[in-house]
Amino acid sequence: MALAKAATLDNTMGLPCRAERFIAATTHEEIRTALVMAADDAVPLNIVGGASNLLLAPHLPGITLQVACDDWWWEESDDQTVLVYAQAGLSWHALATACVERGWWGIENLALIPGHVGAAPIQNIGAYGVELADVLEAVHVMHCDDGREAVFTRDDCEFAYRDSIFKRALAGRVVVTQVVLRLSRSPSPRLGYGDLAQRVSVHPEVREIFDAVCAVRREKLPDPAVLGNAGSFFTNPVLEATQAERLLQEYPVMPHFQQPNGSVKLAAGWLIERCGFKGTRWGAFGVHERQALVLVHLGGGDRQELLALADHIRDTVYQTFGVALEREPRLMG
Numbered sequence: 583m584a585l586a587k588a589a590t591l592d593n594t595m596g597l598p599c600r601a602e603r604f605i606a607a608t609t610h611e612e613i614r615t616a617l618v619m620a621a622d623d624a625v626p627l628n629i630v631g632g633a634s635n636l637l638l639a640p641h642l643p644g645i646t647l648q649v650a651c652d653d654w655w656w657e658e659s660d661d662q663t664v665l666v667y668a669q670a671g672l673s674w675h676a677l678a679t680a681c682v683e684r685g686w687w688g689i690e691n692l693a694l695i696p697g698h699v700g701a702a703p704i705q706n707i708g709a710y711g712v713e714l715a716d717v718l719e720a721v722h723v724m725h726c727d728d729g730r731e732a733v734f735t736r737d738d739c740e741f742a743y744r745d746s747i748f749k750r751a752l753a754g755r756v757v758v759t760q761v762v763l764r765l766s767r768s769p770s771p772r773l774g775y776g777d778l779a780q781r782v783s784v785h786p787e788v789r790e791i792f793d794a795v796c797a798v799r800r801e802k803l804p805d806p807a808v809l810g811n812a813g814s815f816f817t818n819p820v821l822e823a824t825q826a827e828r829l830l831q832e833y834p835v836m837p838h839f840q841q842p843n844g845s846v847k848l849a850a851g852w853l854i855e856r857c858g859f860k861g862t863r864w865g866a867f868g869v870h871e872r873q874a875l876v877l878v879h880l881g882g883g884d885r886q887e888l889l890a891l892a893d894h895i896r897d898t899v900y901q902t903f904g905v906a907l908e909r910e911p912r913l914m915g
């Protein structure tokens with residue numbers, strides 16, 4: 583079993599973080615041992631994936647567990663369906679790449695999303711018109727209190743925009759160990775978002791869409807290996823129709839997306855840009871010059887300073903538009 587020892591925790595935001603006792607578990611037995619250790623010693627248990635959607639405290643007390651099982655396999659059936667089983671510690675983009683290479687459709691629009699497979703269901707990752715919920719068959723978990731294993735169907739997961747039961751009722755109570763996806767061998771291109779359709783041929787191969795999504799992301803989003811960031815820092819606000827209509831009278835060019843239930847989703851990046859933040863620098867942090875929804879770490883900063891900037895942006899957007907932004911990455915420690 584990997585020893586629980588103090589470790590520096592890498593995270594895409596590049597925040598300094600030292601975990602008191604870090605365990606990278608490579609088997610279910612090791613995950614269970616870590617859970618028992620935290621319970622026996624009555625210390626906090628922090629569960630991390632790729633640490634791409636977390637804002638870590640400088641010091642994480644207790645046990646910090648990372649699932650490091652990273653195998654995957656699949657079952658093909660006659661009806662063009664492929665069931666893909668991926669363990670939680672696998673890189674999401676590595677899985678998306680491997681599926682696209684085999685000509686399977688379903689997660690090509692989710693290319694280049696940072697983080698591990700196990701984190702994908704927590705916030706129901708989504709991009710370019712596709713959400714994990716569209717292809718998810720099941721999530722395998724281990725309960726933290728007694729180590730029992732359970733399988734959640736897609737309906738059990740209570741998925742919504744950037745949301746699931748794992749962020750709510752089950753937050754901190756289960757460890758995701760495996761995800762099962764239902765992909766397809768027959769073409770099912772989803773090109774409705776932005777200018778994706780213009781970037782590919784009329785009947786694109788799955789690889790073309792994957793490459794186009796990678797290209798758009800590389801144009802707009804900073805590479806965490808080069809510039810620290812946690813992707814979108816706020817979720818896109820969803821408003822009642824009447825509030826959205828009032829705002830649209832004042833700002834007719836404001837991007838807005840009608841939701842099936844009548845509510846309206848706005849683009850937080852547009853609201854932040856309109857407040858003049860895009861491309862600005864505030865000490866060690868800044869607002870990305872090509873996508874105002876992404877806060878970037880220029881180096882040497884800590885979480886407190888970052889949260890102060892986020893509060894300032896949220897307050898300014900609220901004073902200007904009367905819209906309350908919510909933070910997307912979760913605080914840990």
Ligand code: EPU
Pocket residue numbers: 708709710711775776802803812813814816817818837849850851852853855860872873874875910
């Ligand atoms: N916009 C601006 N200014 C900006 C950014 C955006 O005016 O600085 C406008 C754009 O012109 C466009 C609209 O806002 O009209 C939407 O922009 P974009 O397509 O870039 O998407 P987004 O809503 O800002 C969401 C996800 C991204 C995902 C993209 C593409 C959330 C919180 N973010 O961003 O997810 O890649 O759509 O599907 O839903 C992530 O979560 O880390 C992430 C990058």
